[in-house]
Amino acid sequence: MLIPEPLKKGDKVAIISLSSGIVGEPYCSNTRETGLARLCRFGLEPVFTENALRGTEYILANPQARAADLKAAFLDDSIKAIITAIGGVETFRTIPYLMEDEEFREAVRSHPKIFLGFSDTTHNHFMLHRLGLQTYYGQAFMCDIAELSGEMLPYSEAQFESLFAPYHGRRITPSDTWYDERKDFSSAALGTMPVSHKEEHGYELLQGSPVFEGELLGGCVDSMGEMLLADVLETLGELIAPVCERVAGLADDFRRQSEIIRRYDIFPSADEWRGKIFFAETSEEAPTPELLRKYLAVFRAEGVFDSVSGIIVGKPIDEKYYEEYKDVWREEVGNAELPILYNVNFGHAAPRAILPYRARARVDAEKQEIVLL
Numbered sequence: 001m002l003i004p005e006p007l008k009k010g011d012k013v014a015i016i017s018l019s020s021g022i023v024g025e026p027y028c029s030n031t032r033e034t035g036l037a038r039l040c041r042f043g044l045e046p047v048f049t050e051n052a053l054r055g056t057e058y059i060l061a062n063p064q065a066r067a068a069d070l071k072a073a074f075l076d077d078s079i080k081a082i083i084t085a086i087g088g089v090e091t092f093r094t095i096p097y098l099m100e101d102e103e104f105r106e107a108v109r110s111h112p113k114i115f116l117g118f119s120d121t122t123h124n125h126f127m128l129h130r131l132g133l134q135t136y137y138g139q140a141f142m143c144d145i146a147e148l149s150g151e152m153l154p155y156s157e158a159q160f161e162s163l164f165a166p167y168h169g170r171r172i173t174p175s176d177t178w179y180d181e182r183k184d185f186s187s188a189a190l191g192t193m194p195v196s197h198k199e200e201h202g203y204e205l206l207q208g209s210p211v212f213e214g215e216l217l218g219g220c221v222d223s224m225g226e227m228l229l230a231d232v233l234e235t236l237g238e239l240i241a242p243v244c245e246r247v248a249g250l251a252d253d254f255r256r257q258s259e260i261i262r263r264y265d266i267f268p269s270a271d272e273w274r275g276k277i278f279f280a281e282t283s284e285e286a287p288t289p290e291l292l293r294k295y296l297a298v299f300r301a302e303g304v305f306d307s308v309s310g311i312i313v314g315k316p317i318d319e320k321y322y323e324e325y326k327d328v329w330r331e332e333v334g335n336a337e338l339p340i341l342y343n344v345n346f347g348h349a350a351p352r353a354i355l356p357y358r359a360r361a362r363v364d365a366e367k368q369e370i371v372l373l
Helices: 026-041 056-061 063-075 091-099 102-110 119-130 141-145 154-164 221-243 251-263 289-301 322-333
Strands: 012-016 045-048 079-084 114-117 177-179 196-198 204-207 211-220 277-281 310-314 340-344 360-364 369-372
Touching: 012 063, 026 045, 026 141, 056 063, 063 079, 063 091, 063 102, 079 141, 091 102, 091 119, 091 251, 114 119, 119 211, 119 221, 141 154, 204 322, 211 221, 211 310, 221 251, 221 277, 221 289, 289 322, 310 322, 322 340
Parallel strands: 012 045, 012 079, 079 114, 211 277, 277 310, 310 340
Antiparallel strands: 177 196, 204 340, 211 360, 360 369
């Protein structure tokens, strides 16, 4: 595994639009400036990739441009980290342009650097994992670094600062506070705090041993499920339309996506999941418990739950379906002995921890900590 060097003061970092191009929209100008200023205060030199600011329509229509930006960032030795602007959809369309480009594949191996993002960026994480690079799941430029209240959320800021040192020995513990999703990134939101709540649950052990170990591997449930959804599309029947409007009518897209995922061997095999800790979190779409059940059934069919040493599940956004999701996880995993730690601060619910792929971790529910070994 290729392990990138930690950040240091003076490093150049590239901000890239691999999914949504919203960061380039005029109404996000305050968000851009806020994020750039904050990276500078960390002692970093931020730059946008060539196409990152070309707007939502261009980014959506031109996956080859998104892919070209990622290739250029890896080829540029002066860039030490790549930070995704935000999540979105359609990231999978960048994969053929990259995986069929030997120069890109060699650039990843020859110029390992920090890659940070979450949500739909799960596709890129799995692609880079296939190429042997350790990447980092958990934050994005717009959602975290460019927090509009005036400062980064304290928990998220401390997690970002952890990128400036080797992660070995770092402890991830529950945040005392969680926040409602911020939906407005316009100038009207500048200086406003997201609605905050006192954490009432901490890490919850749903089943299994309170202590377990393994290497971290996973991502966004929705993104991972959609990678494989065409394989079981016929089993969903009439469930799709009423439970998730975004999914309805996208059968052809799912088939294309699954074909790409299979062609380039992006989703890890059952053997690759062996002994891993599966980390998984649901998106801002807040899939219904019924749809979550279908996603988990896909993972079970892939042999994930028969292979892993344990599961850590992210806090649901806005705590929607908080109790219902717990039942789904217990029932769909199909193994009452497999440890499941619930309500961990990573993914779509703010604040966000950063999880290094393939880092070995020890989970201790009683001590309320995840230690990176």
